[in-house]
Amino acid sequence: xxxxxxxxxxxxxIPTSNGSATQLDGYKIWEAVRQSVLNNFGDVxxxxxxxxxxxxxxxxxxxxxxxxxARDHHxxxxxxxxxxxxxxxxxxxxxxxxxxxxxxxxxxxxxxxNREVIARFRAQAKTSSAYKDSYEEYLKTSAMEIExxxx
Amino acid sequence: xxxxxxxxxxxxxxxSAQISKKSKGKQAQQPAEVTYSPAQVAAIxxxxxxxxxxxxxxxxxxxxxxxxxxxxxxxxILENLVQQLKPRPGIVILKRLTIVLDxxxxxxxxxxxxxxxxxxxxxxxxxxxxxxxxxxxxxxxxSQPSALTAHIIALPLTLRLDFRMKHTLVRTALKNGAVFEIxxxxxxxxxxxxxxxxxxxxxxxASAKRNWWATAKEVTRLTKGKGLIVSGGVxxxxxxxxxxxxxxxxxxxxxxxxxxxxxxxxxxxxxxxRAQTRQTYRAVLSDPVLVIPEGTLPTPxxxxxxxxxxxxxxxxxxxxxxxxxxxxxxxxxxxxxGPENASRKKKRKKNAQEGR
Numbered sequence: 001x002x003x004x005x006x007x008x009x010x011x012x013x014i015p016t017s018n019g020s021a022t023q024l025d026g027y028k029i030w031e032a033v034r035q036s037v038l039n040n041f042g043d044v045x046x047x048x049x050x051x052x053x054x055x056x057x058x059x060x061x062x063x064x065x066x067x068x069x070a071r072d073h074h075x076x077x078x079x080x081x082x083x084x085x086x087x088x089x090x091x092x093x094x095x096x097x098x099x100x101x102x103x104x105x106x107x108x109x110x111x112x113x114n115r116e117v118i119a120r121f122r123a124q125a126k127t128s129s130a131y132k133d134s135y136e137e138y139l140k141t142s143a144m145e146i147e148x149x150x151x
Numbered sequence: 152x153x154x155x156x157x158x159x160x161x162x163x164x165x166x167s168a169q170i171s172k173k174s175k176g177k178q179a180q181q182p183a184e185v186t187y188s189p190a191q192v193a194a195i196x197x198x199x200x201x202x203x204x205x206x207x208x209x210x211x212x213x214x215x216x217x218x219x220x221x222x223x224x225x226x227x228i229l230e231n232l233v234q235q236l237k238p239r240p241g242i243v244i245l246k247r248l249t250i251v252l253d254x255x256x257x258x259x260x261x262x263x264x265x266x267x268x269x270x271x272x273x274x275x276x277x278x279x280x281x282x283x284x285x286x287x288x289x290x291x292x293x294s295q296p297s298a299l300t301a302h303i304i305a306l307p308l309t310l311r312l313d314f315r316m317k318h319t320l321v322r323t324a325l326k327n328g329a330v331f332e333i334x335x336x337x338x339x340x341x342x343x344x345x346x347x348x349x350x351x352x353x354x355x356x357a358s359a360k361r362n363w364w365a366t367a368k369e370v371t372r373l374t375k376g377k378g379l380i381v382s383g384g385v386x387x388x389x390x391x392x393x394x395x396x397x398x399x400x401x402x403x404x405x406x407x408x409x410x411x412x413x414x415x416x417x418x419x420x421x422x423x424x425r426a427q428t429r430q431t432y433r434a435v436l437s438d439p440v441l442v443i444p445e446g447t448l449p450t451p452x453x454x455x456x457x458x459x460x461x462x463x464x465x466x467x468x469x470x471x472x473x474x475x476x477x478x479x480x481x482x483x484x485x486x487x488x489g490p491e492n493a494s495r496k497k498k499r500k501k502n503a504q505e506g507r
Contacts (some may be wrong), residue, residue, distance in 0.1 A: 003221045062325060076403075078396070079403050082396040083338060085341070085390070093201070095205060095393045
């Protein structure tokens with residue numbers, strides 16, 4: 001069986017306190033990763049992963065991103081994500097939260113990560129637990145979007 | 152349990168220190184007590200917060216000194232800083248001193264028994280050799296077990312080293328228990344510690360990254376992944392990276408996946424434990440304690456436990472095992488309970504008797 005295997009990277013982009021953070025989207029992240037691969041690993045590196053790399057999902061509220069790469073050279077892509085310093089001029093810290101081979105595990109990890117981040121926001125805002133804020137809505141829509149991801 | 156054993160911290164009056172360097176000698180002595188203003192402490196807190204957020208549990212604040220440690224002028228900036236930081240439960244903060252060795256340090260750089268009191272408060276001592284002779288000094292002389300062992304040898308990875316590292320030197324250092332350190336800041340091309348840049352031990356630029364890859368690969372090849380630790384050396388917050396990301400980066404140097412994981416977990420852990428032996432005499436980890444249980448006669452097993460524990464820890468010094476928790480625990484974590492200790496000591500006594 002020669003199945004095409006993938007690795008799904010769940011990446012959190014932590015913005016550093018450097019003034020205004022421009023709104024990111026999937027394309028900008030893809031472009032930044034591409035530049036990082038070309039700078040650090042050259043044409044050979046981009047050739048190994050270029051055809052298979054895909055940014056599947058991005059959420060601006062929690063800065064979470066799901067990237068799919070082929071399994072054979074996923075370490076190059078992972079290394080390039082780590083060596084990324086800035087996207088569109090703003091500095092970010094890329095933090096790979098979870099790596100898995102199936103989309104199911106990534107979905108579960110993404111949903112639980114979103115919940116943790118929202119819990120942190122709520123703890124900082126110090127609202128009472130009965131207060132219904134807009135995060136509830138966000139959690140539902142993001143969970144639906146993540147579940148809708150497919151290979 | 153992830154370790155970052157290199158978080159550079161500057162002297163609070165760094166800029167004034169530069170000015171006083173220019174007019175040598177006749178300046179007034181620097182104050183023995185160094186206090187960090189609340190603003191400066193507030194600048195360091197976010198870095199520690201980020202490190203905790205990314206998953207690091209043990210962090211070592213690093214003070215860097217150039218060329219030599221001058222007993223009269225040396226100020227321990229970390230003592231007061233550690234007390235001024237807010238308490239973080241579950242995080243261990245260690246103190247480390249790094250000495251950058253260059254041509255002038257070949258004659259001597261202050262790591263002598265006469266200055267032992269200066270080095271006592273630091274948990275870790277590191278050396279940054281920039282020439283072949285200082286490298287051999289670091290690997291051969293200063294890795295010997297004593298109260299002044301420099302356990303960490305951090306080669307300046309962003310420089311183009313004009314000397315070849317000899318395999319025999321590296322092997323001796325590893326045998327004595329020293330480790331080689333790789334700082335991942337060089338791969339990112341980020342801002343380096345200013346003291347290192349002044350000392351000419353670090354660069355940032357296009358060639359710096361290439362040198363980093365070349366030298367780091369060489370270090371990995373020579374150590375075969377055994378005595379290797381990975382740390383940050385990160386000054387700017389934006390250059391910090393999560394421990395698993397760093398492990399992956401090290402894999403790209405040609406290190407196997409499990410060796411890379413060891414380099415950020417068990418290797419620094421055993422290093423910190425080994426560094427604790429500096430506080431003891433001749434690497435006997437604990438002071439022998441004579442325990443006479445109440446109501447029993449002093450049996451031979453009780454009186455002979457001190458010698459058994461010393462010989463055990465001596466042989467274990469180079470390979471501290473996870474199971475030897477009773478004696479080898481990091482003090483901040485507290486001691487294990489009484490009955491467990493007694494049963495372990497009994498087992499050791501039996502093994503020692505069978506061995507004879």
